Amino acid sequence: MRVLVLGGDGYLGWPTALYLSQAGHDVAVADNFVRRQYDFELGADSLVPIESLQTRVEAWRQVTGKTIDMFIGDLCDADFTYQMIKDFAPDAVVHFAEQRAAPYSMIDRKHAVYTQVNNVVGTLNLLYAIKEINPDIHLVKLGTMGEYGTPNIDIEEGWLDLEYKGRTDRVLYPKRPGSFYHLSKVHDSHNMEFACRIWGLRATDLNQGVVYGQQTAETALDDRLATRFDYDAVFGTVLNRFVIQAVLGHPLTVYGSGGQTRGIIDIRDTVRCIELACENPAEPGEFRVFNQMTESMSVLQIAQTVAEAFPGAATIDHLDNPRVEKEEHYYKVTHTALVELGLEPHLLSDTLISSLFDIAKRYGDRANLDVMRPGVDWRGAGGGR
Numbered sequence: 001m002r003v004l005v006l007g008g009d010g011y012l013g014w015p016t017a018l019y020l021s022q023a024g025h026d027v028a029v030a031d032n033f034v035r036r037q038y039d040f041e042l043g044a045d046s047l048v049p050i051e052s053l054q055t056r057v058e059a060w061r062q063v064t065g066k067t068i069d070m071f072i073g074d075l076c077d078a079d080f081t082y083q084m085i086k087d088f089a090p091d092a093v094v095h096f097a098e099q100r101a102a103p104y105s106m107i108d109r110k111h112a113v114y115t116q117v118n119n120v121v122g123t124l125n126l127l128y129a130i131k132e133i134n135p136d137i138h139l140v141k142l143g144t145m146g147e148y149g150t151p152n153i154d155i156e157e158g159w160l161d162l163e164y165k166g167r168t169d170r171v172l173y174p175k176r177p178g179s180f181y182h183l184s185k186v187h188d189s190h191n192m193e194f195a196c197r198i199w200g201l202r203a204t205d206l207n208q209g210v211v212y213g214q215q216t217a218e219t220a221l222d223d224r225l226a227t228r229f230d231y232d233a234v235f236g237t238v239l240n241r242f243v244i245q246a247v248l249g250h251p252l253t254v255y256g257s258g259g260q261t262r263g264i265i266d267i268r269d270t271v272r273c274i275e276l277a278c279e280n281p282a283e284p285g286e287f288r289v290f291n292q293m294t295e296s297m298s299v300l301q302i303a304q305t306v307a308e309a310f311p312g313a314a315t316i317d318h319l320d321n322p323r324v325e326k327e328e329h330y331y332k333v334t335h336t337a338l339v340e341l342g343l344e345p346h347l348l349s350d351t352l353i354s355s356l357f358d359i360a361k362r363y364g365d366r367a368n369l370d371v372m373r374p375g376v377d378w379r380g381a382g383g384g385r
């Protein structure tokens with residue numbers, strides 16, 4: 001297949017591009033490098049050094065003999081988006097190219113507006129480009145488990161069979177997300193469902209949980225192929241942060257009681273899920289949703305698992321929760337669709353955590369503790385101007 005990976009310079013986009021290329025697909029990546037720009041803005045950086053996209057692609061060619069095409073540009077630029085879809089003529093488009101940090105979207109009005117315009121407009125341009133150039137292209141879009149929030153009923157895979165006053169219907173699962181970022185993904189899901197319904201497009205929305213891990217078989221082939229490993233309070237995700245905190249001798253920063261429960265997934269399963277979605281496309285007109293997570297854990301359980309696996313002393317600090325989220329709640333998720341397609345999950349094991357400790361130790365002297373503590377307060381909202 002010809003697969004175009006949008007956001008192909010990012011934490012997950014880059015390992016996905018390598019995985020698909022290694023599996024024999026013709027792969028291109030697109031990126032506008034804004035993820036690197038957020039680091040400059042925040043004074044943060046990946047713990048593991050990453051090469052430029054050009055160097056990465058060249059290293060991949062040297063190591064495997066396989067080529068990856070590059071498109072440099074922004075999905076919000078419709079001319080760029082249309083030209084790229086025409087030039088590469090993909091069978092599937094994998095779309096990671098969004099601002100993906102909840103705290104970033106909650107800094108202030110400007111960052112909330114930026115996140116929603118960037119994410120919603122970029123995806124809308126892409127939907128139009130697919131419709132006008134080749135409506136048969138399968139859109140595989142990264143959504144998030146956070147779209148659902150923490151409802152007091154079971155979470156289904158995107159759709160809910162409803163019985164109300166004696167009548168039945170199948171409706172999009174009701175959403176109650178916890179940040180303006182997560183809301184941007186809800187807006188995307190609605191736009192995609194509409195595009196499938198009116199134009200007959202085919203789309204898969206992958207509602208992914210919190211990803212952990214830093215290496216895949218492909219990124220481990222050469223240091224120049226490494227992907228990001230973020231630990232700052234804005235872009236670092238919880239398990240990766242706890243691993244790096246343990247190695248640096250920093251207390252593990254559990255927000256509030258830590259009873260908040262999330263779906264989690266190993267980075268090696270992320271790339272496999274994308275391949276499964278691409279190789280088993282949605283039908284024309286179908287808006288298909290998969291819950292891309294392999295197990296659920298509370299934040300406190302994650303902290304305890306990391307602390308127990310760490311070969312040394314690791315302490316847990318309960319900080320005042322900077323977010324507005326339930327810390328005690330029901331959480332039961334259906335996530336069988338990807339397993340039915342062939343996913344064999346890597347569940348969180350000490351083996352993976354110890355390899356993550358090794359990576360964190362190797363690059364620990366690059367850490368900047370100034371960006372570790374959370375500085376974005378959901379209630380403060382950062383002012384309106």
Ligand SMILES: O=c1ccn([C@@H]2O[C@H](COP(=O)(O)OP(=O)(O)O[C@H]3O[C@H](CS(=O)(=O)O)[C@@H](O)[C@H](O)[C@H]3O)[C@@H](O)[C@H]2O)c(=O)[nH]1
Pocket residue numbers: 100101102103143144145146147182208209210211235236237238239241253254255256258260262263299323325
């Ligand atoms: O030091 C920390 C960091 C986080 N948390 C807690 O851990 C949970 C997860 O936070 P996170 O920063 O790891 O993840 P989140 O903000 O939800 O966003 C991340 O995970 C999402 C999947 S999900 O969480 O919505 O399922 C993706 O969509 C996002 O792109 C990705 O950045 C939250 O309850 C948060 O309060 C802590 O207790 N301590």
